[in-house]
Amino acid sequence: MNKLYIWAVVFAALMIVLTYLSVGTTEGGLNDDVVNQLAVAGAVALVVISVFVVVKYVRQMQVDTADGDLAEESWDGIGEYLNEVPKGWAILYILTMIWGMWYFTMGYPVNAYSQIGEYNEDVAAHDAKFAAEYKGITGNRLVEMGESVFLAECKVCHGISADGIDGKAANLNQRIEAVAVKHAIMNGANNFTTDFPGGMPPGLNYMFASEAELDELVNYVVAGMPADDTRGAELFAQGTCNGCHGDTGEGMPYAGPKINGYDIATVSSVLKDGKKGAIGTMPKFERLNAKQIEAVSAYITSLSK
């Protein structure tokens, strides 16, 4: 037998052994994993086929002699055979040109088809269907729907009971915690959000005579700014807080968010822009649709009532 064949068999065997050593001996390995078994079978088939195709052509180069008519030209003694263009090759050539023209004019480049665009269209269509189907849901059912959204999307950080898992995220059972209020007053707050472009300036703690007075204000905000607390309201005005957050903390468009409780606008603003604060960073949630946002807002609002 020709030496080439012997080398081919040795090489193929070596590749198969190496393949086995790299996957077959790992834990779990080949024994009970069908996917691994299939992958290894495919790798073995590839090795065998490649080796024998290579051998076939190397052999052909060794034994083949050329025949046919030579063209008249000769370059330094090198001639050219008058071969016909192979039919299959010619057909593929023409088909490729036709496909190329189709691709350029009706396929991607001119028509700007994209998978992302298609995905967005599908999502929009689904959202429209979703909105139509659940449009009538309000009240308790909306809150229940919001709880499902919350458990699917928000629980990982905020915890099953929305308590913030020991300070990992905001405790949503109350509008705001003392640390967050104090942090905002001392350091300001600016998430570069589109809803409140100006942000809140740092250093407003200097508007208060003492640490105790500051704490008094913080407690007032944490308590949800109760209407009968006139001293709190006084301090709120003293700190110029009312200039941006409104006299009762109900918020003002573009100037400051509502801080006396939750509503759909507060929560959706956080979802739209994400949030960075005293506790940490919350990512944006662009994948929720309008009804889901309304529902999860209703759920969060219901927690602090």
Ligand code: HEC
């Ligand atoms: C110049 C306007 C302005 C003033 C004055 C102002 N705030 Fe704010 N405040 C904002 C804005 C804007 C935000 C939201 C910032 C953001 O999310 O990017 C904010 C956020 C807050 C928050 C939420 C922080 C958080 O982490 O969620 C609290 C609480 C707050 N302000 C309390 C106060 C108090 C108390 C005062 C008075 C001492 C005050 N603010 C004065 C504009 C203001």
Ligand code: HEC
């Ligand atoms: C990757 C963790 C993470 C996920 C997921 C997450 N949050 Fe948050 N969230 C945070 C953190 C951290 C804060 C506190 C930010 C701060 O003020 O320091 C926060 C704060 C909030 C606040 C308080 C905003 C304020 O003004 O004080 C709301 C409301 C909120 N999240 C709602 C949600 C909702 C609704 C979801 C699910 C759709 C969600 N979060 C998912 C981490 C997360």
